[in-house]
Amino acid sequence: MTEPVDIQGLVREINEVLIVAVLLDGARHGYQIALDVEERTNGMFSFQHGTLYPILHRLEKDGEIRGEWTKADGRRRKEYHPTAAGRRELAARGRRLRDVFETLMALLGENA
Amino acid sequence: MSRFSAELREMADRLSLPPSTRVRIVRELSADLEDLAAALERRGIAPEEARREAMRTLVPSPATLAELNACHRPLYERLVDRFADPVRHRLERTLFAVGLAALTALGIAALSLLDLFREPTGWTWLLLAWMALRSRYRRATA
Numbered sequence: 001m002t003e004p005v006d007i008q009g010l011v012r013e014i015n016e017v018l019i020v021a022v023l024l025d026g027a028r029h030g031y032q033i034a035l036d037v038e039e040r041t042n043g044m045f046s047f048q049h050g051t052l053y054p055i056l057h058r059l060e061k062d063g064e065i066r067g068e069w070t071k072a073d074g075r076r077r078k079e080y081h082p083t084a085a086g087r088r089e090l091a092a093r094g095r096r097l098r099d100v101f102e103t104l105m106a107l108l109g110e111n112a
Numbered sequence: 113m114s115r116f117s118a119e120l121r122e123m124a125d126r127l128s129l130p131p132s133t134r135v136r137i138v139r140e141l142s143a144d145l146e147d148l149a150a151a152l153e154r155r156g157i158a159p160e161e162a163r164r165e166a167m168r169t170l171v172p173s174p175a176t177l178a179e180l181n182a183c184h185r186p187l188y189e190r191l192v193d194r195f196a197d198p199v200r201h202r203l204e205r206t207l208f209a210v211g212l213a214a215l216t217a218l219g220i221a222a223l224s225l226l227d228l229f230r231e232p233t234g235w236t237w238l239l240l241a242w243m244a245l246r247s248r249y250r251r252a253t254a
Contacts, residue, residue, distance in 0.1 A: 030140060031148035034169055050172030053141070054179035061183070077143040 005100055013093050015055050016064075018045055020090045023065060023082040030056060030078065056080060064089050115163060116145045119171050126177050133184050145170055 022028065022036045030052055038046040059065045064086035067078050082090075105112055114120065120138050127134045145166050152162035172180060185193075192200055 029144060029147060031144040031151070031166075031170065034148070035151065046169075048169060050141070050170050050176045051179075052170070053137070053172060054176060054183050057180065057183050075143050075146070076139060077147070078140040 002099070002103075010097075010100065012055070013097065014045075015047075015051070016059060017090060017093050017097065019052075019055060019059065020064060020082055020086050023080055024087070024090075027068075027079045027081045030080070033080070059086065114142050114146060115149075116142060116167070116171075119167060120145075123172060123177065126174070128181055129184050130186060137180065137184075141170060141172075 018037045018041070019033055022033050022040065025036075028036065033056070034047045034052050056065070056067075060067050060080070062085075063083060066081045066083050068081065069076050070079050071077075120142055123141070124134055124138050127137060129137075148170060149159075149162045149166040152165055153159055157165065195203060
């Protein structure tokens with residue numbers, strides 16, 4: 001028997017996967033993460049109404065990404081980098097999500 | 113002065129967090145808003161539309177602000193919020209009483225270590241003499 005899925009937790013995990021996956025291509029500022037997620041998923045996923053920030057800050061507190069203040073054009077910006085723990089957790093989340101979607105597709109069978 | 117000042121100020125007012133945390137969040141958001149609006153303008157979007165789109169994407173809704181508040185709540189508040197109000201008040205009173213008792217015990221221990229009463233210094237004798245003279249004067253004038 002597999003573990004039951006927490007739907008709220010699933011949404012959070014998808015958001016976390018989106019952010020850390022985009023950061024694997026290199027450090028980015030918050031607004032760049034929002035733009036890249038939208039572009040790389042062809043608009044399927046997008047962050048609206050600042051939903052990006054609580055997720056970013058939570059990931060930072062959990063040590064999965066690292067925020068670093070930089071200064072350019074006289075303005076301070078916060079740039080995020082993935083950490084080793086973040087990469088490990090991304091792989092684990094990827095496996096969990098694959099299990100969930102494979103289970104769903106198996107249930108749908110030929111109706112999908 | 114940022115073109116998003118009014119929105120940022122309103123957002124800052126709704127963050128119930130320590131000032132240093134609030135400043136960091138507003139500073140990050142301010143830079144991101146400016147940069148996102150500029151990036152959208154470079155893609156050919158009119159400035160006012162770019163400004164609106166940047167706000168729609170990045171300015172937190174009330175629900176998101178609540179999440180930010182929860183994410184950055186100080187440790188003390190997170191610990192205390194686990195208890196219901198009456199339990200918390202009882203706990204705070206108990207901690208206060210224990211703290212006061214500990215301080216008193218420490219004070220007494222420190223005084224006894226100083227041997228203040230067994231080996232009085234010249235200042236102690238002066239103080240005792242002044243107190244004796246004062247009580248004698250009070251009795252005389254009563």
